[in-house]
Amino acid sequence: MGKVTRQVQEASSKSAAAKGSSSKSVTVPPPLAVPHINIEMRERFHRHFYFHGKDNQPELEAERKACHWCQIISFTTAKLAPISIVNPVDDECLPKDFVFIQHCVPGEGIYLPDAEFLSGCDCKKTSSCKYAKCHCLQDMTILDKRRPEVYVYKSVNGGEYLREEYLDTREPIYECNSKCSCDDGCPNRVVEKGRTVPLQVFRTSDNRGWGVRCLRDVKKGQFIDRYVGELITTEETEMRRQQSVISQKKDVYLFELDKFKGDSDRDPSLANTVFVDGEFKSGPSRFINHSCDPNLRIFARVSDHALKRFHDLAFFAIKDIPANTELTFDYVDGEDEKLEEEKKDPGHRKEMTRCLCKAKNCRGYLW
Numbered sequence: 203m204g205k206v207t208r209q210v211q212e213a214s215s216k217s218a219a220a221k222g223s224s225s226k227s228v229t230v231p232p233p234l235a236v237p238h239i240n241i242e243m244r245e246r247f248h249r250h251f252y253f254h255g256k257d258n259q260p261e262l263e264a265e266r267k268a269c270h271w272c273q274i275i276s277f278t279t280a281k282l283a284p285i286s287i288v289n290p291v292d293d294e295c296l297p298k299d300f301v302f303i304q305h306c307v308p309g310e311g312i313y314l315p316d317a318e319f320l321s322g323c324d325c326k327k328t329s330s331c332k333y334a335k336c337h338c339l340q341d342m343t344i345l346d347k348r349r350p351e352v353y354v355y356k357s358v359n360g361g362e363y364l365r366e367e368y369l370d371t372r373e374p375i376y377e378c379n380s381k382c383s384c385d386d387g388c389p390n391r392v393v394e395k396g397r398t399v400p401l402q403v404f405r406t407s408d409n410r411g412w413g414v415r416c417l418r419d420v421k422k423g424q425f426i427d428r429y430v431g432e433l434i435t436t437e438e439t440e441m442r443r444q445q446s447v448i449s450q451k452k453d454v455y456l457f458e459l460d461k462f463k464g465d466s467d468r469d470p471s472l473a474n475t476v477f478v479d480g481e482f483k484s485g486p487s488r489f490i491n492h493s494c495d496p497n498l499r500i501f502a503r504v505s506d507h508a509l510k511r512f513h514d515l516a517f518f519a520i521k522d523i524p525a526n527t528e529l530t531f532d533y534v535d536g537e538d539e540k541l542e543e544e545k546k547d548p549g550h551r552k553e554m555t556r557c558l559c560k561a562k563n564c565r566g567y568l569w
């Protein structure tokens with residue numbers, strides 16, 4: 203607690219000195235009684251709470267920029283679906299060099315298409331965006347041809363949920379976007395609208411580091427969040443893999459956007475895939491742990507046909523999930539033949555990372 207007081211006194215006397223008053227007149231704010239976070243986090247939160255809202259202190263700009271709470275309250279979904287960070291377990295804080303971001307940021311050599319190349323549907327009535335004539339749905343694989351509505355969602359009590367028949371598939375999701383004639387009420391803009399469930403980044407008590415839980419009941423098929431990060435080229439990805447202090451485990455933060463690589467004979471640009479690196483810049487979903495019996499799955503989601511190469515990675519619930527449950531996904535998305543072979547070799551097994559998911563069907567190792 204001593205450190206908090208000292209930091210606060212220093213900051214307060216600096217600002218008091220700037221105003222020309224004596225340090226004796228400074229009132230030191232009381233330490234915040236914030237439950238569920240450790241002392242170091244409490245110190246950081248204290249700084250955020252008392253100092254980061256004051257725009258008149260330009261000398262704190264760098265500190266504000268690096269503050270995780272400042273970053274998460276700047277999200278457009280912060281009121282509807284706030285993010286919280288708790289750790290009543292140990293002294294760890296989130297890595298200082300980690301930055302929460304809301305959207306992917308293009309790295310060197312990545313050029314997103316100009317807005318003029320983007321296009322949308324010309325549906326006049328928003329309800330038309332559920333049917334095959336909507337331009338945005340032209341590439342969709344329709345799994346249940348008996349239904350008149352072909353979009354991937356079903357409406358339940360004003361919310362849109364991924365249909366049952368898509369949950370177990372790897373089918374891409376095509377949504378409407380800001381270039382479309384339909385408006386915000388369009389039922390086919392689920393990922394675009396962003397997170398609606400409050401999420402909590404928490405410290406696990408069983409050696410899995412940080413994890414993420416939902417703070418509200420989640421329904422099967424409900425959208426949770428995107429996986430965002432730095433968009434990087436294949437060359438940059440290779441360089442980061444080589445330089446990484448976590449060596450082969452770097453891959454756990456990397457996603458290749460290769461969903462449409464197979465269509466590269468029609469569109470050669472799709473052969474040149476990009477990667478999303480969420481290690482240093484990402485959203486809360488970067489902290490989601492693996493389970494061999496997961497409650498989420500990742501889907502490729504396209505908002506504009508010109509953006510297929512940069513498709514989103516969208517997490518959807520594949521089960522009903524009660525509030526306060528940890529969210530998980532399967533890092534290898536099913537059985538991994540290589541892993542099964544490696545497990546058989548006792549020499550190799552020693553090098554492998556044990557999976558601590560505790561699922562009945564646990565495969566035993568992460569990699």
Ligand SMILES: C[S@@+](CC[C@H](N)C(=O)[O-])C[C@H]1O[C@@H](n2cnc3c(N)ncnc32)[C@H](O)[C@@H]1O
Pocket residue numbers: 409410411412413451454455488489490491492493556557558559568
């Ligand atoms: C993408 S990160 C997830 C967030 C991570 N727990 C953290 O604290 O930053 C992946 C890492 O989490 C840990 N992890 C995730 N799922 C796990 C599991 N089922 N068993 C053991 N460790 C796990 C491993 O250390 C893995 O390299």
